[in-house]
Amino acid sequence: MSESMSKAIKEELTEDFNAVITKAEQFLQSASHEGEVRGSALRGQVERNLRLAKNRLRDVEDAVTGRARATARAADAYVHENPWQTLGTGVGVGVALGVLIGMLVGHGRRRDE
Numbered sequence: 001m002s003e004s005m006s007k008a009i010k011e012e013l014t015e016d017f018n019a020v021i022t023k024a025e026q027f028l029q030s031a032s033h034e035g036e037v038r039g040s041a042l043r044g045q046v047e048r049n050l051r052l053a054k055n056r057l058r059d060v061e062d063a064v065t066g067r068a069r070a071t072a073r074a075a076d077a078y079v080h081e082n083p084w085q086t087l088g089t090g091v092g093v094g095v096a097l098g099v100l101i102g103m104l105v106g107h108g109r110r111r112d113e
Contacts, residue, residue, distance in 0.1 A: 079086045
C-alpha cells in the first residue's frame with residue numbers, strides 16, 4: 001500500500017469517526033432533552049397527584065373534625081341534661097373494671113402459690 005493511499009484511508013476513517021461522534025452527541029443531546037421533558041412531565045404529574053391527595057386528606061380531616069366536634073357537643077349536652085345517669089354509668093363502669101382487675105390479679109396469685 002502506498003503512503004498516499006493509507007493517508008486517504010486514515011482521513012476517511014477520521015471523517016467517519018468524527019461523523020459517528022457528532023451523531024452520538026446529537027443523539028445524547030436529544031435523549032437528554034427528551035428525558036428532561038419526560039422528567040418534567042412526570043414531576044408535574046407527581047406534583048398534581050400530591051396536591052390532589054393533600055386536598056382529599058384535608059377534606060377528610062375537616063369531615064372527621066366536624067363529626068368529632070358534633071359528638072363532643074352531643075356528649076356534653078347529654079351529661080348536662082342527665083348528670084345522675086352519667087355519674088351512675090361512670091361508677092358502674094369503674095366497679096366492673098375493679099372487679100375484673102381484682103379477678104385477674106387474684107387468679108395470677110393462685111398460680112404462683
